[in-house]
Structures are given as C-alpha cells and as structure tokens.
Amino acid sequence: MSRIGKAPISVPSGVTVTIGSDNVVTVKGPKGELKQPIDRDIKVEFADGTINVTRPTDQIRHRALHGLSRALVNNLVKGVTDGYTKKMELVGVGFKASNTGNTLDLALGYSHNIIFEIPKELKVATEQLKGQNPTITLEGIDRQLIGAVAAKIRSLRKPEPYKGKGVRYAGEVVRKKAGKAAGK
Secondary structure (H helix, E strand, O other): OOOOOOOOEEOOOOOEEEEOOOOEEEEEEOOEEEEEEOOOOOEEEEEOOEEEEEOOOOOHHHHHHHHHHHHHHHHHHHHHHOOEEEEEEEEOOOOEEEEEOOEEEEEOOOOOOEEEEOOOOOEEEEEOOOOOOOEEEEEEOOHHHHHHHHHHHHHOOOOOOOOOOEEEEOOOOOOOOOOOOOOO
16 A cells, blocks of 8 residues: 555645546635646545545556555645745856746846746746845745746756756755866
8 A cells, every 4th residue: 555645635624625527636725726637546535624545456557646646636735725935046156037027037147138937827036135146936836837837947057067057946955076187
C-alpha cells in the first residue's frame, strides 16, 4: 500500500469538495476554486471532513497512480486555503527585475531586456534591496502553474557552474566547478 496514497486528507472548514461523475475533483475555498481530473480507476471519496483515495488492485499502474492522485488532491486543498509562493533570485552583476502588473521585465546580461508575461492567475512581485540580489516572488493557488512559470523564468538564464551567475530559486545551492588551473 502506498504510504502517501493511504493517508487521509483533512479538509478545513470553509472548503467545499465536490467529486463529479467523470472523476473531476473540484475544491472551492477562501482563495479560489481549483479542478483536477483523476484517473477513472482511482476512487476518491469525501466524507466527514476527510478525503480518502483508494485503488482497485495492486497492478503497477494503479500503484503508481495512487500516491500521485492523493498528492494532486492534497495540493488543491492546500492551494485554496493557504496558497503557494515561490521566490527566485537573480545572481549576477547588472541583473535586474521589475514588473508592471503581470508583465515581468528582466535584464539578464543579454543585449536586450526580456519581457515575460505572467499568467493572470498568478501575482508577481519584484524587490531590489541595496547589497542583495534582486528577487522575484510568484504567488497563486495552483502549485503546478507556479512551478511551470518559475521553471520557465529560470530557463532564461540558468545558473552557470563557474561563477554561479543566473536565475535560481531562493535557497538553491549551485555547486561551483574549479576553473582552469593556473600555469605551473
């Protein structure tokens, strides 16, 4: 039995859960509404303030989907109650970030600034304090969307291994390589 899959999900008060006939889980909470289709073989039940996810057999496919389905439903519940945030920092001389609404303007050492449009479901904030790296903060209720947008922003200038310059997640450790050895 999947350790993650068999754990029940407690639903806080103020959150409503509906499970459609086509196995689409809809969760409404104080921060918004999210939907997630679940595989038709996996059974999702909501009763007494808890959600239980069960699988019909011990086939490899069902075992693989069991924990995944439970994690996806748990992310919906957590997203509509607390929301998710992702912080990123720009490490490099002259690297800057600014935003107007949901348009992100990045100066990442290229000959031109990169204009990046953030989806309307997310909120973006930029901060540039003296003596610290510029930071980008993404907020929203959909964990998958935040992760995808953050990965796209990071792909614009990945941290390089020699000096560590680039866009990285806050707290990410970049292992640096030794450069060329000096002449003997």
